Each structure stands twice: as C-alpha cells, then as structure tokens.
Amino acid sequence: MLTCAFAGQKKVLAAYEEAVKCGYSGARAGRLHTPHGVFDTPMFMPVGTQATVKAVSPRELKEMGAQIILSNTYHLYLRPGTELVAEAGGLHRFMDWDGGILTDSGGFQVFSLGPLRKITEEGAAFRSHIDGSTQFLSPEIAIKAQMNLGADIIMAFDECIPYPAEYQYAKLSTERTTRWAERSQKAHTRSGQALFAIVQGGMYQDLRRVSANDLVSLDFPGYGIGGLSVGEPKPVMYEMLEQTVPLLPENKPRYLMGVGTPDCLVEAVRYGIDMFDCVFPTRVARNGTAMTKSGRLVVKNAAYAKDFLPIDENCGCYACQNFSRAYIRHLLKADEIFGLRLTTIHNLYFLLDFTKKMRQAILEDRFLSFREEFLAQYCK
Numbered sequence: 001m002l003t004c005a006f007a008g009q010k011k012v013l014a015a016y017e018e019a020v021k022c023g024y025s026g027a028r029a030g031r032l033h034t035p036h037g038v039f040d041t042p043m044f045m046p047v048g049t050q051a052t053v054k055a056v057s058p059r060e061l062k063e064m065g066a067q068i069i070l071s072n073t074y075h076l077y078l079r080p081g082t083e084l085v086a087e088a089g090g091l092h093r094f095m096d097w098d099g100g101i102l103t104d105s106g107g108f109q110v111f112s113l114g115p116l117r118k119i120t121e122e123g124a125a126f127r128s129h130i131d132g133s134t135q136f137l138s139p140e141i142a143i144k145a146q147m148n149l150g151a152d153i154i155m156a157f158d159e160c161i162p163y164p165a166e167y168q169y170a171k172l173s174t175e176r177t178t179r180w181a182e183r184s185q186k187a188h189t190r191s192g193q194a195l196f197a198i199v200q201g202g203m204y205q206d207l208r209r210v211s212a213n214d215l216v217s218l219d220f221p222g223y224g225i226g227g228l229s230v231g232e233p234k235p236v237m238y239e240m241l242e243q244t245v246p247l248l249p250e251n252k253p254r255y256l257m258g259v260g261t262p263d264c265l266v267e268a269v270r271y272g273i274d275m276f277d278c279v280f281p282t283r284v285a286r287n288g289t290a291m292t293k294s295g296r297l298v299v300k301n302a303a304y305a306k307d308f309l310p311i312d313e314n315c316g317c318y319a320c321q322n323f324s325r326a327y328i329r330h331l332l333k334a335d336e337i338f339g340l341r342l343t344t345i346h347n348l349y350f351l352l353d354f355t356k357k358m359r360q361a362i363l364e365d366r367f368l369s370f371r372e373e374f375l376a377q378y379c380k
C-alpha cells in the first residue's frame with residue numbers, strides 16, 4: 001500500500017509559521033512508500049510514454065537519480081497492447097526498470113491525441129492516432145489496462161476539461177469525472193498498487209473545491225491535480241492550486257499533472273505539491289535546447305560553434321562532465337543521435353537535481369529564500 005510520511009513536518013510547520021508573515025508556504029518534504037522502493041518528494045518524474053524515456057536507458061535514468069518514471073496507458077493499450085505487456089511480466093520487466101512506475105489512465109491522451117471523439121456517461125469513443133481504428137475507453141477498461149501494466153501508482157479515468165470551457169460544461173464534466181473515479185475504485189482490485197483520483201473543475205474555484213471535496217470523501221491514497229497546464233495563464237493555474245491543495249489530506253501525496261518548467265515547479269511546491277511530470281525536458285532536448293538555472297540555452301545556435309565549455313560548468317551530468325557545447329552543437333547539426341541523447345540527459349538531470357535542491361531547502365527551513373534566489377536568476 002502506498003503510504004506517505006512527510007518528514008520534517010515540524011520543521012515545515014516552523015517554516016510555515018515563519019512564512020505566514022511573508023506569504024504562504026505549504027512546501028513539504030515527503031517520502032513515498034511503494035512496492036518498488038521509498039522515494040523522496042518533491043520529485044520530478046521523467047515521462048516514458050511508450051515504455052521508454054526517449055533516448056536514455058534505464059541504467060542512465062538510475063544514474064541521474066530518477067525514482068519514478070511515467071508511462072501512458074493510452075499508447076500502450078493501442079500498441080503493443082496491455083495484455084502482451086502482462087504476458088511479458090508487466091511493465092517493470094518489459095522495460096527493465098526496477099524503480100517506481102506511474103501510468104496515466106488515458107483520459108488526457110484520448111482528448112488531446114485521438115481525432116474527434118464522443119464522450120458519454122459510459123466512457124470515451126475515439127479513433128486511434130496509429131491506424132484510425134475506432135476505440136473505446138471507460139473507467140473499467142482503463143483500470144484493467146493499468147492492472148495489466150502493473151505500475152506502482154495508477155490514475156483514475158477522468159476527463160481533462162479543455163481550456164477555455166463554459167462553466168456549465170466544466171460542471172457536468174467534473175461531476176462525471178467524480179462518478180468515473182468511483183467506478184475506477186470499484187474496478188481496481190490489484191492490492192499493493194495505489195489508485196490516485198484526479199481533481200478537475202476547469203478554471204472555476206467553486207468547481208475545484210467541489211471536485212476536491214467529493215474525491216477526498218471517496219478516500220484515495222493520493223490525488224492528481226488535473227485540468228491544468230492546458231494553455232491557461234500561470235496566475236490562473238496558481239489560483240486553482242490555492243483553492244485545491246488545502247482541501248487535500250496533508251498526509252497524502254499530491255501530483256500536479258503536466259507541470260512543468262522550473263518556475264512553475266518552485267511555485268507549485270510552495271503550494272504543497274509533491275510530484276511533477278513534464279515532457280518538456282525531453283521534448284525541447286530533441287530540438288537542441290538545454291535547460292539551465294538562468295533559462296534556456298539553444299546549444300544548436302551558431303554562437304556556440306567554438307564554445308568549448310560544457311552546457312553548465314556546475315552540472316554533474318554525463319554531458320556536462322565530458323563534452324563541450326561545440327561538440328554537442330556539432331552532433332545536433334549533423335543529426336547525430338548522440339547529440340539528442342546528451343541534451344536529453346542534461347535536461348532530465350537538471351530537473352531531477354532541481355527537485356532534490358528544493359527538498360534540501362525545505363528540510364533546512366530555507367525554501368522561501370531558495371525560491372526567491374531561483375526566480376531572480378531564472379528567466380522564463
């Protein structure tokens with residue numbers, strides 16, 4: 001069973017009292033207990049959509065400190081099929097990863113990937129983005145697929161409400177997502193595997209509160225905060241966090257889905273978020289952009305042709321310890337796969353290390369000053 005002990009709680013409380021005088025801080029440092037180990041939060045979870053974190057090996061992920069990685073039920077359900085993965089011994093065996101795995105329920109991908117679909121009380125009909133075949137996902141099908149994959153943490157089947165959305169639509173969709181969460185719970189029969197519910201509510205404060213309260217009364221071991229990072233302005237996202245997080249149980253993990261850039265991470269940790277995912281570091285790496293504490297560095301630019309320094313001199317990653325910007329730029333210009341691997345390794349290491357630094361700052365009661373210093377230096 002997934003349990004959560006938030007270490008240093010009294011420390012955090014001290015920080016909290018201190019922080020109340022100068023702005024809210026619900027930041028906390030926790031430890032997530034799963035069948036594949038105990039993991040530190042706040043944590044960044046690399047995304048491995050099709051049972052691989054693109055361009056890096058499980059050994060490299062372990063080396064850079066990855067604890068839990070994400071995979072997508074939507075993609076694996078369509079290809080190679082979740083029964084096949086179950087026959088292979090489950091996702092951990094299939095991809096040779098012995099750390100934690102979290103799978104998304106497919107809701108988001110159906111609505112954002114599959115060509116136009118039909119949503120009913122029963123579930124969502126959609127066309128496969130692979131072969132155009134008509135497919136259908138429901139809470140029962142999504143939970144069965146995730147039990148087949150065998151992740152340590154699985155997500156309830158939900159609708160990620162598009163942005164912007166009319167109040168009436170957001171209300172009806174959120175109420176349906178709560179009914180789907182209950183159906184997900186009933187369909188979930190695999191012990192040792194934690195099922196998280198996902199809070200929705202669009203960008204409406206009252207719907208966010210209703211969604212959080214309804215899901216908390218259904219009692220889940222952890223909660224995703226969904227329907228964000230869908231194009232809304234950042235202040236709106238933070239406002240939704242402010243409405244939602246305080247309603248979630250202190251002793252259970254909170255996972256902000258789809259976030260994000262370092263500035264969003266440090267703000268979300270301040271509101272009390274513990275877990276993050278984002279395709280950003282791997283996606284921008286593939287077009288030659290590296291993440292640094294002062295913003296993005298497009299290593300592919302001509303300016304770095306003769307720059308024999310590493311991407312970041314203070315970075316402990318394999319790319320920065322052994323290669324120069326000039327070399328990585330050369331590889332990227334020459335379309336060499338190793339160039340993508342190096343920028344991906346750096347970006348993943350950067351975010352994993354960043355969340356480790358936030359955890360340390362929280363445990364040492366200096367999170368708010370850490371946040372100030374970081375935001376002053378980081379240009380969005």
Ligand SMILES: CNc1nc2cc3c(=O)[nH]c(N)nc3c(CCc3ccccc3)c2[nH]1
Nearest residue numbers: 070071104107108160226227228229257258
């Ligand atoms: C980029 N922004 C973003 N906002 C999201 C909202 C939701 C949401 O409301 N419901 C669900 N189920 N997922 C969401 C996701 C996908 C997160 C993910 C990606 C890859 C692997 C595993 C998990 C989101 N991603």
Ligand SMILES: [Zn+2]
Nearest residue numbers: 315317320346
């Ligand atoms: Zn690096």
